[in-house]
Amino acid sequence: MTGVREQLFIGGAWRDASDGRTIEVHDPATGEVVARVPNASDQDLDDVLAAAAAGFATWRRSAPAERAAVLRRAAALLAERAEDVAAVMTQEQGKPLAEARAEVRQAGEYFDWFAGEAVRSYGRVLATEPGRRSWVERRPVGPVAAFTAWNFPASLPARKLAPAVAYGCSIVLCPAVEAPRTAMALVAALQDAGVPDGVVNLVTGDPPRVSTHLIASPTIAKITLTGSVPVGQELVRLSATHLQPLTLELGGHAPVLVLDDLDDAAVERAAATVVRAKFRNAGQVCVSPSRIFVQDGVHDRFVAAVLDRVAGLKVGPGTEPDTDVGPLANARRRAAVAELVDKAAADGATVRCGGRTPDGPGWFYPPTVLTDVPPGAALLSEEPFGPILPVLRFTDLDEGLARAGDVPYGLAAYVFTSDLARADTVIAGLDVGMIGVNETALAAAASPFGGVHLSGYGREGGTESLDAYTVATAVTTRGKP
Numbered sequence: 001m002t003g004v005r006e007q008l009f010i011g012g013a014w015r016d017a018s019d020g021r022t023i024e025v026h027d028p029a030t031g032e033v034v035a036r037v038p039n040a041s042d043q044d045l046d047d048v049l050a051a052a053a054a055g056f057a058t059w060r061r062s063a064p065a066e067r068a069a070v071l072r073r074a075a076a077l078l079a080e081r082a083e084d085v086a087a088v089m090t091q092e093q094g095k096p097l098a099e100a101r102a103e104v105r106q107a108g109e110y111f112d113w114f115a116g117e118a119v120r121s122y123g124r125v126l127a128t129e130p131g132r133r134s135w136v137e138r139r140p141v142g143p144v145a146a147f148t149a150w151n152f153p154a155s156l157p158a159r160k161l162a163p164a165v166a167y168g169c170s171i172v173l174c175p176a177v178e179a180p181r182t183a184m185a186l187v188a189a190l191q192d193a194g195v196p197d198g199v200v201n202l203v204t205g206d207p208p209r210v211s212t213h214l215i216a217s218p219t220i221a222k223i224t225l226t227g228s229v230p231v232g233q234e235l236v237r238l239s240a241t242h243l244q245p246l247t248l249e250l251g252g253h254a255p256v257l258v259l260d261d262l263d264d265a266a267v268e269r270a271a272a273t274v275v276r277a278k279f280r281n282a283g284q285v286c287v288s289p290s291r292i293f294v295q296d297g298v299h300d301r302f303v304a305a306v307l308d309r310v311a312g313l314k315v316g317p318g319t320e321p322d323t324d325v326g327p328l329a330n331a332r333r334r335a336a337v338a339e340l341v342d343k344a345a346a347d348g349a350t351v352r353c354g355g356r357t358p359d360g361p362g363w364f365y366p367p368t369v370l371t372d373v374p375p376g377a378a379l380l381s382e383e384p385f386g387p388i389l390p391v392l393r394f395t396d397l398d399e400g401l402a403r404a405g406d407v408p409y410g411l412a413a414y415v416f417t418s419d420l421a422r423a424d425t426v427i428a429g430l431d432v433g434m435i436g437v438n439e440t441a442l443a444a445a446a447s448p449f450g451g452v453h454l455s456g457y458g459r460e461g462g463t464e465s466l467d468a469y470t471v472a473t474a475v476t477t478r479g480k481p
């Protein structure tokens with residue numbers, strides 16, 4: 001397959017772990033081992049730190065136009081290789097091929113968009129007295145340690161690789177060991193696009209050991225993570241020694257408010273949109289709608305429309321063209337999802353469809369719709385990260401907003417309404433990083449992605465990435481001593 005690798009990438013060379021150890025990669029649709037990737041040794045991690053330091057020393061002085069050209073070529077190579085990369089992603093992560101293809105396309109968009117940004121990392125000239133000059137310049141922050149989750153094996157690495165390369169940093173990418181070969185294909189595209197040795201590096205290995213080793217080094221000047229809250233908290237602790245700044249995109253528990261001003265056709269459209277967004281990637285999405293608050297007047301119609309749509313979803317291996325919902329990414333995740341549903345049912349929720357772990361190979365779990373979920377149910381406070389759609393009833397908007405905001409997360413939120421004034425009330429009333437009005441597609445290269453509270457801090461995507469990957473250096477000069 002073109003551009004697909006199964007090795008570490010250190011200082012411009014692909015190689016196995018120095019002690020030969022490997023980690024198994026499984027196909028979630030069968031549970032079978034489909035690849036073995038290196039389990040980086042301490043020696044490999046020391047080597048990658050040295051490579052990233054050397055890469056930064058040259059790349060920080062490169063011309064922005066050169067960085068842009070590398071990213072543009074990488075985007076073009078990724079487009080040529082999209083079919084192979086998507087196939088690898090589906091094999092190691094489980095999502096339907098159509099979703100994998102769209103994600104590879106999106107990864108290319110990050111490369112392309114940040115190629116444009118590479119030449120636009122402007123500073124600022126300050127007004128000052130005669131004889132003095134004062135300005136702020138943006139300097140690349142330094143070698144970045146980037147940790148990504150398994151749910152989006154292409155777009156999450158791309159959201160970090162693209163700004164790092166664009167703004168003149170070097171980067172050590174540590175993709176999730178469950179789905180690492182997609183990230184390797186992105187890195188191979190950058191290599192083939194001519195990125196100099198040491199600028200982009202990739203290591204796979206035992207995650208706590210890798211992060212502890214890298215962050216303990218003063219070479220690492222910046223940490224970025226897309227992952228869970230506990231991992232984010234651990235990286236904050238690890239960063240205390242060298243005080244590396246962090247960008248953290250962590251969990252979410254996105255509310256949806258469906259308001260009673262919708263007519264019947266709009267309720268149908270809202271239900272279709274929520275079902276599509278909810279079961280994308282089998283619900284393993286940090287911005288997945290996960291608590292659906294529906295106002296009394298449209299509640300029953302909405303539930304009926306949701307059940308109707310869900311009945312039409314086909315669950316199966318991501319490789320089958322008519323599959324809508326693939327398996328969960330690993331056995332651990334399926335067990336956690338089943339437990340949340342079983343606990344909610346035991347607490348009195350009504351399971352309207354799904355809710356049973358199927359027999360047979362692979363880590364499948366059916367799309368599950370719940371109503372009458374009691375307020376204390378764990379699935380209303382724990383991030384479900386799976387194909388569970390709880391529909392909750394509310395009466396007035398203030399009550400709906402209060403319940404929607406009653407979680408420690410603040411990543412995404414959605415509202416469906418025909419009334420712009422009510423949309424504005426919801427927009428102003430929710431403390432989150434991203435809001436969709438009659439829309440659930442939030443991630444885009446030009447848009448800052450991130451949250452507040454336990455969902456993390458900092459933004460990637462959009463011009464806000466400049467803050468994450470550069471430091472503002474203030475310079476003041478006087479003509480004469």
Ligand SMILES: O=CCCC(=O)O
Nearest residue numbers: 152155285286287443
């Ligand atoms: O799961 C987090 C990322 C979601 C996305 O990029 O659409």
